[in-house]
Amino acid sequence: MRVTVVGSGTASLRLRRRHSCVVVETGAEVLVFDLGFRAVRGLRRAGVHPVEVDRVFLTHFHGDHTADLIPFLLHRRFGRRSGDKTPVRGSLTVTGPEPFPGFWRSSVRSLNGEAPEVLALPSAAEKGAEVPLKLPGASLSWAPAKHRPESIAYRLESGGRTLVITGDTEYAESVVALSRGAHAALVDCSFPDERPVPGHLTPHGVARLASEAGVERVVLTHIGPQAERLDLAREVARGYSGEVLVAEDGLRFEV
Numbered sequence: 697m698r699v700t701v702v703g704s705g706t707a708s709l710r711l712r713r714r715h716s717c718v719v720v721e722t723g724a725e726v727l728v729f730d731l732g733f734r735a736v737r738g739l740r741r742a743g744v745h746p747v748e749v750d751r752v753f754l755t756h757f758h759g760d761h762t763a764d765l766i767p768f769l770l771h772r773r774f775g776r777r778s779g780d781k782t783p784v785r786g787s788l789t790v791t792g793p794e795p796f797p798g799f800w801r802s803s804v805r806s807l808n809g810e811a812p813e814v815l816a817l818p819s820a821a822e823k824g825a826e827v828p829l830k831l832p833g834a835s836l837s838w839a840p841a842k843h844r845p846e847s848i849a850y851r852l853e854s855g856g857r858t859l860v861i862t863g864d865t866e867y868a869e870s871v872v873a874l875s876r877g878a879h880a881a882l883v884d885c886s887f888p889d890e891r892p893v894p895g896h897l898t899p900h901g902v903a904r905l906a907s908e909a910g911v912e913r914v915v916l917t918h919i920g921p922q923a924e925r926l927d928l929a930r931e932v933a934r935g936y937s938g939e940v941l942v943a944e945d946g947l948r949f950e951v
């Protein structure tokens with residue numbers, strides 16, 4: 697899997713960090729997780745045109761994860777210049793946690809673009825992953841995250857490799873269980889340990905989660921302005937012996 701962190705920031709808008717968005721290329725499909733503000737521009741900068749994307753998955757409905765949903769759909773329909781050779785993939789599926797249909801109707805009411813297939817994932821399970829969703833070349837499971845009532849984290853498996861995307865969350869046993877043995881986890885690291893905010897992780901929480909789950913490598917993302925000033929990799933390494941990467945917009949890595 698080739699992973700590109702398109703947006704590594706929080707709702708506190710900073711020029712150097714877009715809102716949340718991650719692209720995963722499995723070889724069979726192009727998957728996007730969350731579409732925060734300026735994600736479409738970031739996708740283009742990463743060389744990914746929205747028409748190439750097969751599936752969008754949302755972790756929850758906060759604006760810093762969903763604001764570019766409409767620009768994304770409009771860009772799929774109208775964003776191709778004449779003569780553009782970017783191959784158009786098949787239909788698009790947009791997937792999110794329950795109650796997804798209500799969110800979808802209110803968000804795209806005025807959309808003058810493509811109407812994709814919409815799929816809702818139940819997030820009511822207390823612990824552990826639901827039955828995996830079979831995708832071409834990959835399988836996806838999910839579990840409740842501790843942030844908003846609908847919040848879920850995702851676990852993607854492809855070619856014997858495993859990636860976890862926590863979305864926004866604080867420490868949660870359900871996310872530890874979902875992350876068990878993952879080769880890489882893209883983890884919320886919004887705030888410093890001295891200034892924790894409910895619903896998010898700090899370096900200490902990241903270390904605890906990643907250690908308990910036995911994750912091989914963590915990539916810190918959703919980095920707020922206060923956390924930005926810290927040596928986050930070093931802080932996480934105090935309680936975690938695996939590899940730590942600090943995401944920037946455009947960071948690309950293989951899993």
Ligand SMILES: [Zn+2]
Nearest residue numbers: 707758760864
């Ligand atoms: Zn967020």
Ligand SMILES: [Zn+2]
Nearest residue numbers: 756758843864
């Ligand atoms: Zn959020």
